[in-house]
Amino acid sequence: MSLGRRRFLQGLCATPLAASLWPLAAGAQALSVDALPTLSGRLTLYLGRGEGGLYEDVLEAIRKRNPDLELAVRRGPSVALANTLVAEARAGGPRADLFWSIDASSLGLATDAVQPGPVDDGLRESLLPDFRYRNWVPVSGRLRALAYNPDRVDPASLPERVAALAHEESTLRIGWAPAYAAFQSFVTAMRLLEGDAATRRWLQALKPRATTYAGEFGVAMAVERGEVDLGFVNHYYVLRLLQGKPGARVALAFTRDDAGCLLNASGAAILKPSTLATDFVRYLLTREVQSYLAREAYEVPLVAGVEPPAGIPPLTELSPPDIDLERLADLRPTLDLLRQTRVL
Amino acid sequence: MILRTMRTLAGRAVAAGLLALTFGQASPVLAHGDLEGADAFHEHLDDYQTEVQSLTRRADELAAKGEFDEMPAFIEAWEEVEVHAAVESQASELYAGIWQGLIALNQAMEAGDREAARAAAERFKGALWQGYGALRYAAARMEAGDEAASATAQAEPMSGAEAVAAIIEELRAAVDTWESGDTAAAERQINRTYMQRFEYLEGDLIERDPELVSRLEKDFNATLPLKLQEGAEPAAVEAVLDGMVTDLNRAARLLEAAEKSRSEVF
Numbered sequence: 001m002s003l004g005r006r007r008f009l010q011g012l013c014a015t016p017l018a019a020s021l022w023p024l025a026a027g028a029q030a031l032s033v034d035a036l037p038t039l040s041g042r043l044t045l046y047l048g049r050g051e052g053g054l055y056e057d058v059l060e061a062i063r064k065r066n067p068d069l070e071l072a073v074r075r076g077p078s079v080a081l082a083n084t085l086v087a088e089a090r091a092g093g094p095r096a097d098l099f100w101s102i103d104a105s106s107l108g109l110a111t112d113a114v115q116p117g118p119v120d121d122g123l124r125e126s127l128l129p130d131f132r133y134r135n136w137v138p139v140s141g142r143l144r145a146l147a148y149n150p151d152r153v154d155p156a157s158l159p160e161r162v163a164a165l166a167h168e169e170s171t172l173r174i175g176w177a178p179a180y181a182a183f184q185s186f187v188t189a190m191r192l193l194e195g196d197a198a199t200r201r202w203l204q205a206l207k208p209r210a211t212t213y214a215g216e217f218g219v220a221m222a223v224e225r226g227e228v229d230l231g232f233v234n235h236y237y238v239l240r241l242l243q244g245k246p247g248a249r250v251a252l253a254f255t256r257d258d259a260g261c262l263l264n265a266s267g268a269a270i271l272k273p274s275t276l277a278t279d280f281v282r283y284l285l286t287r288e289v290q291s292y293l294a295r296e297a298y299e300v301p302l303v304a305g306v307e308p309p310a311g312i313p314p315l316t317e318l319s320p321p322d323i324d325l326e327r328l329a330d331l332r333p334t335l336d337l338l339r340q341t342r343v344l
Numbered sequence: 345m346i347l348r349t350m351r352t353l354a355g356r357a358v359a360a361g362l363l364a365l366t367f368g369q370a371s372p373v374l375a376h377g378d379l380e381g382a383d384a385f386h387e388h389l390d391d392y393q394t395e396v397q398s399l400t401r402r403a404d405e406l407a408a409k410g411e412f413d414e415m416p417a418f419i420e421a422w423e424e425v426e427v428h429a430a431v432e433s434q435a436s437e438l439y440a441g442i443w444q445g446l447i448a449l450n451q452a453m454e455a456g457d458r459e460a461a462r463a464a465a466e467r468f469k470g471a472l473w474q475g476y477g478a479l480r481y482a483a484a485r486m487e488a489g490d491e492a493a494s495a496t497a498q499a500e501p502m503s504g505a506e507a508v509a510a511i512i513e514e515l516r517a518a519v520d521t522w523e524s525g526d527t528a529a530a531e532r533q534i535n536r537t538y539m540q541r542f543e544y545l546e547g548d549l550i551e552r553d554p555e556l557v558s559r560l561e562k563d564f565n566a567t568l569p570l571k572l573q574e575g576a577e578p579a580a581v582e583a584v585l586d587g588m589v590t591d592l593n594r595a596a597r598l599l600e601a602a603e604k605s606r607s608e609v610f
Binding site: 033049053054056057058061062065075079080083087214215217218221236237240241243244245248288289292295296297332336339 | 416423429432450501503504543544546547550551552553554555557558561565603606607608609610
């Protein structure tokens with residue numbers, strides 16, 4: 001048992017809920033915030049901007065619950081903050097205790113430079129088994145999905161793998177947003193799983209039938225309007241559209257075991273290990289915070305015992321590819337490929 | 345959304361060599377020693393100026409000679425120079441404009457359109473100098489003790505209504521910039537406002553009025569920029585802006601309602 005995990009459990013022995021923690025070692029249900037110690041001390045957090053004000057709401061709720069916590073927050077685009085942390089590491093060490101970022105690739109960049117050491121075992125065991133990374137903690141997920149128009153496409157005819165969309169006999173009109181970071185991560189995953197040559201052929205085969213949009217909400221709307229039959233999107237765009245326009249003619253489908261159903265994640269890196277920093281991250285993995293992000297941001301919980309947002313199946317029914325999310329930082333060859341194929 | 349690249353750590357070490365290979369001249373002396381990074385940007389302004397001068401000279405050469413085969417090396421050179429990371433982290437609102445210019449140059453070169461290539465080179469150069477200028481400005485403010493000068497040290501979060509008010513102010517400023525004669529700068533301001541402010545409001549707005557979001561996305565990314573590019577009559581531009589302001593004011597009301605109805609975290 002790690003020292004960190006032992007300290008955490010000792011700190012909770014005074015609470016009547018301590019006994020409920022033991023099943024954590026077997027990957028049991030997410031903790032309630034009521035089972036966590038109060039936070040006291042000073043932390044500096046770099047926050048990569050993501051879901052509007054929702055991450056700020058989480059921080060504010062943690063502050064209110066922990067009046068003795070002094071939380072200094074520096075905000076910015078995830079890429080910029082990751083580059084700042086790389087620079088700080090070279091200059092002697094990070095100024096942040098924590099980095100909460102919207103994407104795994106910037107977390108990988110920061111932890112590669114800072115080399116903070118492995119995440120506390122107890123913290124890792126809080127997560128579903130496929131999300132126990134060594135150097136950072138996934139917080140919430142987002143799924144790649146196919147948005148389709150059920151008036152134009154029979155869902156039974158949708159392929160199990162995106163590769164089939166490139167077959168000659170497919171006539172589906174496609175919508176995509178190749179300048180959007182999530183689409184580029186999807187293509188990077190395809191390169192890593194299928195190889196550059198196959199990915200190039202896939203892009204070239206789809207391009208004549210594809211319409212380009214600035215962002216993936218635009219793709220979802222285009223599917224709904226019938227401009228295209230099918231689009232590549234992050235799952236929450238369709239769920240948000242259906243919330244805002246009940247009865248909208250758009251639905252979600254998921255491929256299996258390929259880049260088309262990639263489960264990417266936001267996460268937190270503990271750059272200066274401490275009990276306080278580790279306990280702060282535990283707050284992000286509580287069932288309350290996980291439920292909040294699922295409910296308000298439609299993100300996918302990465303801990304056991306928290307329902308996914310309404311409109312997507314449980315993770316046990318999905319089959320995302322087995323891929324190290326940090327490898328999605330290998331973006332340059334993806335951009336080269338998208339330019340060479342004139343997709344971008 | 346504009347292309348973003350992740351800079352590799354190893355790539356920095358070859359920046360000087362790439363510049364030499366690309367430009368066929370002695371590489372500029374990069375006085376960093378061991379890199380101190382983009383957060384110590386204020387100490388490396390002279391190096392950045394040298395890099396920008398080299399890049400702008402090369403952009404002119406490429407556009408004049410139509411050397412499309414040299415573009416991949418030029419793009420890589422841009423990705424590797426130190427001023428790249430500095431602008432990306434310290435003047436991020438100008439970063440996208442540099443890439444837009446570079447992509448436009450690449451596309452014009454590929455199409456063999458010399459006139460478009462020269463225009464795109466001017467656009468790229470202008471954006472690059474603007475980015476450098478922003479670094480100098482930020483450095484001056486830091487020296488004056490203004491902690492907020494660092495672009496990654498952002499102010500306290502805004503409410504949705506505050507963010508919308510800032511968006512409207514920035515759009516009006518962009519139209520003023522266009523009326524003063526600088527269309528490229530105005531387009532950059534519009535893009536920056538879209539990327540840095542509006543995108544983060546989309547989630548709540550899509551759930552309440554998706555058609556509103558769709559209209560505003562089109563206005564930000566197509567309608568307004570195209571009017572500026574076409575040299576439309578000011579009244580026509582104002583009409584588009586007025587329509588956006590009406591939609592944005594509705595967005596502010598929807599965001600206020602969203603914030604009030606949001607559930608508690610704990």
